[in-house]
Amino acid sequence: MTISTDQTSKILVVENDAPVRNFIDGYxxxxxxxxxxxDGKTALEIFEEFNPVLVILDGNLPDNIGVKLCEEMQRQNNVFLVVMSSSVTGEKDGIKIIKAGVDDLIGKPFSLEDLAVRIEILLRGMKTVTRRYLVFGELGFDLISREVTLKEKTLALTALEFQLLYFLATYPGKAWSRQQLIEKVWGWKCNDPRDEQVADVYIRMIRRKLAKVDSAVPNFIQTSHGDGYTFAPIDRNNKVSR
Incomplete structure (x- = not known):
């Protein structure tokens, strides 16, 4: 398999098993x-100095479980990308990991080719864009820094939350099914209806973060019953703003 070369992208591999860690690192x-x-302590030290754009994180570390380490990293830098490499025993575990800020979840054992494809999909959204700002009334997207502001306050979005909200915002008024969102934003082929719940979890988290700024702001993401979700930026005069 051939993957595109991108020596500007920094990746931190956090893995307890030395052979597995060296295998991923070398590849x-x-x-x-x-x-x-x-371990988690060393990972945080490297994270602060290395400033990676993506972290491949083992869910079972000797001194810190992966979810807690992920949350700690997110507190320091809320726009980096994370792949959690961990065995998940049920739906509740998966949702807990997603809420920690994980952008993709890959279960062990996995192939290096599969990991490489997932990384490439995640980093695809980091490419330089020609237009910097996308504005809908009091909601603004900075496409270079990958930040979203509402009423001049920056939302603490994860990288994948940004990608999902930005994707919807680029097609205002268009309804996207959960399956379409999974395939367009995550890059997965959605064959299992249970996978569609991932989109629901992320939409719910984005809505909560928007509401934290001001509970009276418009509901930018509307649920289209039978269709999925629609970005509908409505201003105080009930007109679509852009």
Missing amino acids: LNQTYQVQSAA
């Missing part, structure tokens, strides 16, 4: 700048 080093750690 990804052919394409990206990679550093690795075997």
Whole structure:
């Protein structure tokens, strides 16, 4: 398999198992700048100095479980991308991991080719764009810094939350099914109806973060019954603003 070379992208591999860690490190080093750690303490030290755009995180570390480490990293930098490499035993575990800020979940064992494809999909949204701002009334997108502001306050969105909200905002008024969102934003082929619940979880988290700024702001993401979700930026005069 051939993956595009991007030596400007920094990836941190956090894995307790030394052979697995070295295997992933050696494979990804052919394409990206990679550093690795075997425990949470070392990972945080490298994270602060290395400033990676993506972290491959083991869910079972000796000194810190992966979810807690992910949350700690998100508190320091809310726009980086994370792949959690962990065994998930049920739906509740998966939702808990997603809420921690994970942008993709890959279960062990996995192939390096599968991991590479997922990384490439996640980093695809980091490419430079020609237009910097997208504005809908008091809601604004900075496409270079990948930040969203509402009433001049920055929302603490994860990278995938940004991608999902931005994708919907680029097609105002268009209804997207959960399956379409999974395939367009996550890059997965959605064959299992249970996978569609991932979109619901992320939409719910985005709505909560918007409401935290001002509970009276318009509901920018409307539920289209039978169709999925629609971005509908309504101003105080009930007109679509752009």
